[in-house]
Amino acid sequence: MKTKYPTPQPIRVQPAFIFTLFPTLRLRLLILLTGLFLATACKEKSQEVTPSGAVTAKAGTDQTVQVGQMVMLDGSGSTDSESKPLTYQWAVLRKPAxxxxxxxxxxxxxxxxxxxxxxxxELELTVASPNGKATDKVLVTASVAEPLAISANITVKTTLADRIAHPDLPDYIVTKNIDVSHELTINPGVVIAFERDVRMNVNDNGGLLIARGEAAKKIKFVGVQRTKGYWVGIAHYSGSNANILEHVEVSHAGSRPIFSTTKAALYFSGGSKAQMAIKNTAFTDNDGYGIYVYEGGILREFTENGFRNNTEAGILLDAANVEKLDYFSTFNGNNGRDVVEVTPSNLKNGDEITWSGFADKAPYRINGELNINTGWKLKPGVTLEMNRDAVIRINTSGYLSAIGTTKDKVVFTSADGSAAYWRGIICYSADPKTVLENAEVRNAGGNIIVSAKKANIAVWGTKATMNIKNTKISGSGGYGVMVGYGSSVNTDLTTANIFESNTQGNVLIEK
Structure with missing residues (x-):
């Protein structure tokens, strides 16, 4: 017979009972819980950073300045009490509309x-470091000083200072015509504004103009109203070799003729042999020419100048001053005529005179009669545009050397591009250096050049000579080339050149 055992029941033990029954276990558990609590507390404390230092922002003192004046803010007074490195950030909180x-x-x-x-x-400075951040504000108040009036002649040594920081606001206003009869020095940054129809004359009886600006602080001669043709301009009669315009702008002149019937922002008198160096100077927005150099005036130096938006050409000058023009000056700038305009005049220096081209490819424009009484060299790439009935005379004491290249030819042509427009080139010279090579002579023969004949080129007079090769001769209202009695040209004239569209024939050789 099998013995039956009762089904075993689970024993439910309460925690308190465990602690009661097992005091050692209770002690160990308490120690374990306490350790866990302390470890957690230490971890939390290690993540907290309580700065002990302090940051102070100082944006500097308030300032009162002129419009256009450079303002330097100064946050260098800001500190961190523990000398920890600071970062800076400025912001404009408020400014004029x-x-x-x-x-x-x-x-x-x-x-x-x-x-x-x-x-x-109003500006705000924010500085920050590991110890925190702070802000401070500073106020800058900008105003404008009133310009001074110039209403009297300059009869004592005078210096005009840059009074107003803004580069476009006038420091001085010229209210009436003034004569400069002593040394006038104009400092960098000065702006001189001229009232309506006012002019400045730099006289030869002690007058001297020294206007030397800087690239970042140009001197400006402008109209009170910034419009073309508001004031007359500067008439320059002084023969001093100290006259200079450098880093200057001359604008808004040409309200009336400055000499005879011609308007210009700057006029050089020929009678007094006025002279001036002009460097890094701009002639813009004038009603007339930028510069007019009358024969006898002297461009002592001419470097990197520019002409823009003038009603006439940028410059009008006599032939003797052309060689002073530099390659980098710019004449092609939306002027009435983007050319270098040359007055009827004479080349008579004993040394060879050279005319070069320009970086902006501006041509020369010849008005009237150009007489060559010395050596005249035209470099490759030079273009001469001839006005109606203009003529070039190579006289017995002169010669013409116009030698281009196959790529950069020397060109003589009409100002408007039409045929039979100007008179032509006439050579009286027996000098063998008179040469046309790799050139073009176009559109002459508009009027009689010699002996009732019309021609692009005439070689005329006893022993007169010219060597013409690799040249295109076209568009004549008469002959391409005419050779008079006793004159000579190279024997291969007809085969060494190109002739095209010459009304009366390509070549006439009188015998």
């Missing part, structure tokens, strides 16, 4: 800006 200023290097401790409008500029 039309202002467009921004800060240069806004993340530096000394940024700069130039106020561009009258009013208040």
């Amino acid at each position: 039309k202002s467009t200023v921004t800060l240069s290097e806004a993340a530096s401790f000394k940024p700069t800006f130039k106020p561009d409008e009258v009013g208040e500029y």
Whole structure:
């Protein structure tokens, strides 16, 4: 017989009972829980950073300046009590409604800006370090000084200073015609505005104009109203070799003729042999020419000047001054005529005179009669545009050397591009250096050049000679080439050149 055992029941033990029954276990459990609590507390404390230092922002003192004046802010007074490195950030909180200023290097401790409008500029500096951050504000108030009036002649040594920081606002206003009869020095940055129909005369009886600006601080001669033809211009009679315009702008002149019937922003007198050096100077928005150099005036130096938006050509000058013009000056700038315009005049220096081309490819424009009484060399790429009935005379004491290349020819042509427009080239010279090679002579023969004949080129007179090769001769209202009695040309004239569209024939050789 099998013995039956009762089904075993699970024993339910309460925690308190365990602690009661097993005091040692209770002690160990308490120690374990305490350790866990302490470990957690230490971990939480290690994640907390309680800074012991302090940051102070100082944006500097308030400033009162002129519009256009450079303002330097200064946050260098900001500190961290533990000398920890600081970062800087500036912001413009408030400025005049039309202002467009921004800060240069806004993340530096000394940024700069130039106020561009009258009013208040409020700026905020924020500095930060591992110890925290702080802010401070500074106020900059910008105003404009009133220009001074110039209404009397300059009879003592005078210097005009840059009074107003804004580069476009006038420091001085010329209210009436003035004569400069002593030394006048104009400092960099000066702006002189002229009232309606006012002019300045730099006289030869002690007058001297020294206007030497800087690339970043140009001197400006402008109209009170910035419109073409508002004031007359500068008439220059002084023969001093110290006269200079450098880093200057001359604008808005030409309200009336400055000499005879000609309008120009700057006029050089020939009678007094006025002279001046002109460098890095711009003649813009004038009603007339930018510069007019009358025969006898002297361009002492001419370097990297520019002419834009003038009603006539940028410059009008006599033939003797052309060689002073430099390659990098620009004459092609939306002027009435983008040319270098040459008055009827004479080349008579004993040495060979050279005319070069320009980087902007501006041509020469010849008005009237050009007499060559010395050596005249035209470099490859030079173009001469001839006005109606203009003529070039190579006289017995002169010669013409016009030698181009197959790529850069020397070109003589009509000003308007039409045939039979100007008179032509006539050579009286027996000098064997008179040469046309790799050239073009177009559209002459508009009027009689010699002996009731019309021609693009005439070689005339006893022993007169010219060597013509690899040249295109076209568009004549008469002959291409005419050779008079006793004159000579190279024997291969007809085969060594190209003739085209010459009304009366290509070559006439009188025998």
